[in-house]
Amino acid sequence: MIRVILPPNLRTLAHVDGEVGLELNGTLTQRSLLDAVEAKYPMLRGTMRDHVTQVRRPMVRFFACGEDLSHESSDAPLPDAIAYGTEPFLIIGAIAGG
Amino acid sequence: MTSDGMPKGESNMFVYDASPESGKPLTTHQWYDGTQHPWEFKRVWHLEPSLHDPDHVYAGVEDAALFQSKDGGKSWQELAGLRGNDTGPKWQPGAGGMCLHTILLDPNNPERISIAISAAGAFRTDDGGKTWKPINRGLHSQYIPDPNAEVGHCVHRIAMHPSRPNTLFMQKHWDVMRSDDAGGSWNEVSGNLPSDFGFPIDVHAHEPETVYVVPIKSDSEHYPPSGRLRVYRSRTGGNEWEPLTKGLPQRNCYVNVLRDAMSVDSLDPCGVYFGTTGGQVYASVDAGDNWKPIVRDLPAVLSVEVQALP
Numbered sequence: 001m002i003r004v005i006l007p008p009n010l011r012t013l014a015h016v017d018g019e020v021g022l023e024l025n026g027t028l029t030q031r032s033l034l035d036a037v038e039a040k041y042p043m044l045r046g047t048m049r050d051h052v053t054q055v056r057r058p059m060v061r062f063f064a065c066g067e068d069l070s071h072e073s074s075d076a077p078l079p080d081a082i083a084y085g086t087e088p089f090l091i092i093g094a095i096a097g098g
Numbered sequence: 099m100t101s102d103g104m105p106k107g108e109s110n111m112f113v114y115d116a117s118p119e120s121g122k123p124l125t126t127h128q129w130y131d132g133t134q135h136p137w138e139f140k141r142v143w144h145l146e147p148s149l150h151d152p153d154h155v156y157a158g159v160e161d162a163a164l165f166q167s168k169d170g171g172k173s174w175q176e177l178a179g180l181r182g183n184d185t186g187p188k189w190q191p192g193a194g195g196m197c198l199h200t201i202l203l204d205p206n207n208p209e210r211i212s213i214a215i216s217a218a219g220a221f222r223t224d225d226g227g228k229t230w231k232p233i234n235r236g237l238h239s240q241y242i243p244d245p246n247a248e249v250g251h252c253v254h255r256i257a258m259h260p261s262r263p264n265t266l267f268m269q270k271h272w273d274v275m276r277s278d279d280a281g282g283s284w285n286e287v288s289g290n291l292p293s294d295f296g297f298p299i300d301v302h303a304h305e306p307e308t309v310y311v312v313p314i315k316s317d318s319e320h321y322p323p324s325g326r327l328r329v330y331r332s333r334t335g336g337n338e339w340e341p342l343t344k345g346l347p348q349r350n351c352y353v354n355v356l357r358d359a360m361s362v363d364s365l366d367p368c369g370v371y372f373g374t375t376g377g378q379v380y381a382s383v384d385a386g387d388n389w390k391p392i393v394r395d396l397p398a399v400l401s402v403e404v405q406a407l408p
Contacts, residue, residue: 007241009318058131063243070132092243094130095192095217095252095271095317 001085002028004037007060007093010048014041019088028083030062031074048091059094112139112157112165115178127161128190137161137181144358144401146201150208158198162189162215164227177227180213185232185249189218192252192271199357200256204263204280212266212281217252220268222281233281237270241317255357257299259306267309267336269299269357274311276336287336292323298360302385303368307335310362310370310386312355320375321352329372331386345389346380353378358401365406373399 002022006014014020022036031054038045045051048060054074056062061070065079065087081087114137116125126134140160148154153170163181165174189196200214211227214220219234237251244250252271259265268275268284273294275284288294293313302308309332315323322328327346330339353374363369370386373379377396382389 061132061243066244068132068243090243092241095190095241 002033002036002082003085003088004033005088005090006037006044007091009093010044010091013043013047016041028078029075030069030072030078033078033082033089034074061092061094063090063092064088110142110171110174112142112159112163112174113176114139114163114181115176117178126187127196128188130191132190134187137163139163140195143197143199144201146203149203149205156201156203156211158201158213160195160197161191162196162198162218164198164201164211164213166227177223179223179228180221180230183221183230183232185218188249189215190250192216200253202256202258202263202266205260206263210263210280212256212258214253214256214268216254217250217271219249219251220253220256220281233277234284235282236277236284237275238273238286239271241271254297255299257301257309259301262306265306265335267299267301269296269311271295271317274299274336287332289332289337289339291330291339292328292341296355297357298355298372300360300362300370302370303362303364304366305333305368308333308385309336310360311339312360312372314354320354325349325351327351327353327374329370329382329386329389342382342386342389344387345382345391356398356400359399361402361404363404363406369404369406371402371404373402375399 004020129135144158146156157165164177202212204210209226212222221230242250264280266277274288276287326348329342353376360372370382375398379393
């Protein structure tokens with residue numbers, strides 16, 4: 001089970017508590033992971049990536065295994081620890097409010 | 099000054115120190131998207147007069163840096179050791195900008211200064227500003243990749259009572275925190291607050307365990323819970339809080355109270371004052387029991403300072 005942690009405002013929008021679980025086949029990439037998140041929660045389309053270009057929104061960042069993957073290719077394979085669910089894929093929003 | 103009150107001299111110059119003596123290439127910090135970004139002076143967030151010399155004043159600025167003037171504000175020099183801290187390239191702005199908003203001067207130790215930055219955290223020097231270290235142990239921020247990171251916490255404000263400079267009270271992005279070792283470690287004292295998000299925090303002038311905060315609903319909804327404007331007071335140094343409501347609007351109030359917009363006076367009983375983003379300034383002459391609006395229809399109130407005249 002692939003584990004994804006959304007920022008609080010997107011958890012509210014998607015009506016989820018805690019982590020999001022995904023079952024995916026094939027090579028796991030940022031693109032396939034985010035496609036799956038958006039397929040499961042259509043209300044999140046356009047929040048993490050631009051609706052049209054699918055480019056990451058500038059105030060959103062992606063982390064995994066202690067690394068900032070925000071500027072990696074969206075088609076690059078994600079670490080095995082994410083694919084196996086031993087580590088979560090973190091979607092972090094800019095700090096809004098302070 | 100000109101006849102219309104404008105200064106005749108040149109504008110204040112806040113120039114970041116990039117001299118070799120700093121020993122660091124003080125060139126970039128982290129931007130919202132994680133890329134590195136050059137330091138750019140934008141504005142002064144807070145001025146803190148020296149405790150000893152009327153011509154000596156500190157300025158906390160955006161992008162986060164600490165300056166001082168020893169000639170009454172004519173010229174400013176950066177205390178570059180702060181930005182030169184090893185963690186500097188990891189600092190990133192909060193939504194309000196990467197501002198240095200809190201400057202606490204230790205009345206017992208002129209070499210010790212504590213500061214806070216959104217969203218880098220709190221830092222302290224014990225050698226008059228030459229070297230600095232992060233003082234964020236115990237802070238837990240779920241909105242950053244490593245919730246217990248050394249830096250990256252969005253500290254909104256820190257307050258200190260001058261009789262107990264080792265005791266610090268912090269309003270963080272979420273959580274109200276307390277340290278009894280000058281920031282060496284922090285413990286949460288949010289207790290029964292309706293929300294532990296907020297901006298200002300202050301300490302009673304004569305009771306070092308009496309603390310004031312203004313809870314705000316959330317980081318995305320900047321107004322008091324249920325539209326009721328309430329100051330919360332703890333007489334136990336945190337954890338146990340009571341709402342102060344008399345004279346404050348208790349319905350349909352959707353203002354915010356910004357981090358520098360609360361102050362206390364030195365009278366007995368202690369006066370407490372705060373301003374809102376709706377342009378009101380409220381005052382209590384009895385330590386928060388009763389409130390009255392003393393000013394209205396201002397622009398959003400950014401800062402409230404009090405001076406008691408003899």
